[in-house]
Amino acid sequence: MNIAKDTVVQFHYTLTDEQGEQLESSKNGDPVAYLHGHKNMIVGVEKALDGKATGDEFSATVSPEEGYGERQEEAIQRVPVKHLQGAKVWKPGMVATVHTEQGERQVTVVKAGRFMVTVDINHPLAGKTLTFDISVESVREATKEEIEHGHAHGVGGHQH
Structure with missing residues (x-):
């Protein structure tokens, strides 16, 4: 199954900055889970994941506009x-x-x-071009309840 609107995606990532310095990684824990197409993920990562499938591994470089925004000095x-x-x-x-x-x-x-x-009040990663090394762990259809709630449930997602 390919990633599309109303699918629940689980993925691992390693995030690096423009200098190649690792900022964070999910590899030593549970994968991130989110409901695709519901603005639950930064735009650049969601765009890069669109159409991918379980087992896909790739890098996505995300500009500030599609990441955490430009820095606002007056903030x-x-x-x-x-x-x-x-x-x-x-x-x-x-x-x-x-x-x-x-x-x-x-x-x-x-x-x-x-x-x-x-x-x-700028996000700590605002104004930075970021690279996400991503491995798609699973893709499944979202449940009716997940779509109604607007987020993924279970491991890596929202716990009710």
């Missing part, structure tokens, strides 16, 4: 320390999670004070 905000999740003590360069009206968001600490923290 700096001051927030109360109590809104940051992920550590007890914050230092510049650390990545935190903040709950927003649009859901959870990763931010990077620029300057930390006792009560307020200056954060960069």
Whole structure:
């Protein structure tokens, strides 16, 4: 079966930056699972996976526009320390999670004070051209429930 809208895809990946430095990999854990065609994956990766099948291995280079977006230099905000999740003590360069009206968001600490923290709200990978080395582990038709919920269920996907 080929990857198309309303299929659940499981894949492993290794992510590298423009210098070839490995940023992350799923190879030592469960594969990533997502519902194809429902905006659950960055655009460049979803486009690269479209039409592929179980066993396919390939590399996809993703521009910032189809990845995590361009960096916006004005995307700096001051927030109360109590809104940051992920550590007890914050230092510049650390990545935190903040709950927003649009859901959870990763931010990077620029300057930390006792009560307020200056954060960069750009995604940590914004503005970067990224290469994903991908191996497709499985492709299956999505269940009616997965399509209704808008995401994959099970290992690597959403757990209800």
